[in-house]
Amino acid sequence: MIVAENLTKRYGERTAVDDLSFTVRPGVVTGFLGPNGAGKSTTMRMLVGLDRPTSGRITVDGRDYRDLPDPLRHVGILLDAKAVHRGRSAYHHLLAIAQTHGIPATRVDEVLELVGLRSVARKRAGGFSLGMGQRLGIAAALLGDPQALVLDEPVNGLDPDGVLWIRQMLSDFAASGRTVFLSSHLMSELSLIADDLVVIGQGRLLAAGTVRDIISSVAPTSVRVVTADAAALVTALQGADVTVTALDRETLDVQGRSAREIGEVAGIHGITVYELATRTITLEEAFMQITRNAVEYNTPTEVRR
Numbered sequence: 001m002i003v004a005e006n007l008t009k010r011y012g013e014r015t016a017v018d019d020l021s022f023t024v025r026p027g028v029v030t031g032f033l034g035p036n037g038a039g040k041s042t043t044m045r046m047l048v049g050l051d052r053p054t055s056g057r058i059t060v061d062g063r064d065y066r067d068l069p070d071p072l073r074h075v076g077i078l079l080d081a082k083a084v085h086r087g088r089s090a091y092h093h094l095l096a097i098a099q100t101h102g103i104p105a106t107r108v109d110e111v112l113e114l115v116g117l118r119s120v121a122r123k124r125a126g127g128f129s130l131g132m133g134q135r136l137g138i139a140a141a142l143l144g145d146p147q148a149l150v151l152d153e154p155v156n157g158l159d160p161d162g163v164l165w166i167r168q169m170l171s172d173f174a175a176s177g178r179t180v181f182l183s184s185h186l187m188s189e190l191s192l193i194a195d196d197l198v199v200i201g202q203g204r205l206l207a208a209g210t211v212r213d214i215i216s217s218v219a220p221t222s223v224r225v226v227t228a229d230a231a232a233l234v235t236a237l238q239g240a241d242v243t244v245t246a247l248d249r250e251t252l253d254v255q256g257r258s259a260r261e262i263g264e265v266a267g268i269h270g271i272t273v274y275e276l277a278t279r280t281i282t283l284e285e286a287f288m289q290i291t292r293n294a295v296e297y298n299t300p301t302e303v304r305r
Contacts, residue, residue, distance in 0.1 A: 001023065001024065001025060001026050001060075001061055001062075001179060002023070002024035002047065002058070002059070002060055002148060002150075002179060002181055003022075003023050003024075003058070003059050003062075004020050004021055004022050004023075004043070004047075004056070004057075004058040005021055005056050005057055005058070005059075006019050006020070006021055006055065006056035006057075007019070007020040007021065007043065007046065007053055007055075007056040007057065007058050008020070008053060008054045008055045008056050009039075009042050009043075009046060009051060009053055009054050009203075010054045015203055016039050016042040016203055017039040017042050017043055017046070017053075017203045018039075018202070018203035018204045019056070019204070020039070020043065020056070020200065020203065020204065020205055021056075021205065022198045022205060022208050023208075024179055024181045024196070024198070025179070025196060026147075026148075026174075026177055026178060026179045027174055027175070027177050027178075027179075028174050028180070028195035028196050029170055029171065029174045029180040029182070029193050029194050029195050029196070030179075030180060030181050030182070030194065030195070030196040030197065030198060031182060031183070031184065031190040031193075031194035031196070031197045031198070031211075032044075032181060032182065032183040032197075032198050032200075033183070033184075033187075033190070033197060033198070033199045033200070033287060034183075034199060034200040034201055034206075034291065034294075035201060035291050035294065037202075038200045038201050038202065038203065038291075038294070039200055039202070039203040040152075040183050040200065041079070041152065041183075042203075043058070043200070044079060044150060044152055044183070045079070046058050047060070047065060047075075047150060048065050048071075048075065048077050048079070048150065049064070049065040049066045050079075060074055060075055060148055061074065061147070061148075070101065070102070070144070071101075071144075072097070072101045072103065072143060072144030072146060073101075073144040073145065073146055073147075074144075074146055074147055074148065075146050075147075075148045075149075075150055076140075076141030076142055076143070076144060076146040076148070076149045076150070077141055077150050077151075078134075078137040078138055078140070078141045078149075078150070078151045078152060078154060079150075079152045080137075080152070081130075081133045081134045081136065081137035081156070081157075082133065083137075084125045084133070084136060084137075085125065086124065086125055086126030087124060087126060088124065088125055089121065089122045089123055089124055089125065090112065090117050090120060090121050090122075090123065090125055090128075090136050090139070091108060091112065091121040091122055093125055093136065093140070094108045094111065094112065094136075094139060094140060094143060095108050097140055097143055098143060101143075101144060103143055103144055107143060107145070108143070109121075111139040111140075111142045111143055112139060114139070114142065114169075115135040115136070115138050115139040115142070116135060116162075116165065117132065117135050117136060117139065120132065129157070130156070130157030131157040131158045131159055131162055133157070134154065134155075134156060134157050134158055134162075135158075135162065138151070138154060138166065146178075147178050147179065148178060148179035148180070148181065149170070149173060149178070149179070149180050149181070149182070150181050150182075151180075151181070151182040151183070152182070152183050153183060153184055153185070154166055154170075154182055154184070155184065155186060155189055163189065167189070167192060167193050170182070170193060171193060174195070182194075187282070187283045187284035187287060188282075188283075188284070190211075190283060191211065191282065191283040191284075194211055195210060195211065196208075196209065196210055196211070197209065197210075197211055197214050199214070199287065199290055199291065201290075201291045201293075201294025202294045204294070206290050206291060206294060207290050211283065214286060214290075215280065215281060215283060215286045218281065218285075218286040218289050218290060219280075219281045219285075219286070219289075220255050220256075221255070221258075221278060221279065221280045222253050222254060222255045222278075222279045223253070223254045223255075223257065223258065223259045223262055223276060223277065223278050223279065224247075224251065224252070224253055224254075224275065224276070224277040224278075224279060225251070225252045225253075225254055225262060225273060225275065225276055226250055226251050226252075226273070226274045226275035227250060227252070227266070227271060227272060227273045227274060228250060228272055228274070229271050229272065230246060230249065230250055230251070230252055232269065232271050233252065233262075233265075233266060233269075233271050233273075234246075234252065236265050236266070236268075236269045236271065237254060237257060237262065237265055239256070241256045242254065242255070242256035242257055243255040243256055250274075253279075258278070259276040259277075259278050262276060263276060
């Protein structure tokens with residue numbers, strides 16, 4: 001488990017992280033989201049001891065990273081896939097890490113196989129493509145068979161096969177009861193893999209919870225219904241927790257009831273329904289709404305010539 005408690009980091013007069021508190025649960029994949037400059041990288045650096053908090057703390061299983069006697073067996077980290085000696089082979093890069101942490105050399109072969117780099121294990125890392133470099137960084141994160149993975153943009157540069165692989169690998173890792181904390185700008189990918197989300201902006205917490213709860217908090221799921229007897233269906237669906245909006249004479253927008261429930265109510269009352277369509281906003285749409293007032297770098301909507 002990863003826990004941030006009133007975490008704050010200032011650089012002079014600039015506050016990069018501002019009184020940030022959240023929990024990353026074991027057994028699920030947690031996505032870490034925020035616009036550029038939101039403080040995600042700074043938070044991850046404080047987690048692994050590369051930066052010291054100005055105040056507050058962030059811990060792994062109740063301990064500061066610097067107090068862990070064998071950190072690679074507790075936390076696997078990928079913050080910069082380029083952090084590798086370009087003259088070393090993939091094998092010797094991992095071997096050097098293993099030997100300094102008491103990890104057997106056999107584990108190097110295991111992770112190279114796991115990330116799909118066994119065939120290029122003896123090639124210099126400096127000649128690797130972006131995707132191969134990402135796989136090597138992930139291999140280093142997995143080297144200690146850790147209880148938690150902390151990954152910054154792990155799918156960057158991966159081909160479709162690589163994206164499918166890491167999606168399955170992270171899901172399996174979390175399913176084994178371990179912790180996964182990853183940042184990404186690819187909303188479509190996070191919507192497929194993440195169970196929980198932590199969303200920050202300008203260093204502050206904007207939202208935290210399950211993906212479904214966060215999306216619902218922005219725009220509840222609604223159902224578009226087309227029926228020849230809209231007035232009768234409105235009456236049949238009446239309830240304290242139901243909101244029905246007429247879009248036209250035959251089309252209703254219903255919140256508070258699922259498509260299945262609406263169909264059952266219509267059947268009981270003998271109302272013919274021609275169409276039922278569930279409408280849920282995407283994670284990207286929810287993210288844009290949550291962070292709309294916390295964007296540090298705005299893209300101009302019009303380019304002047």
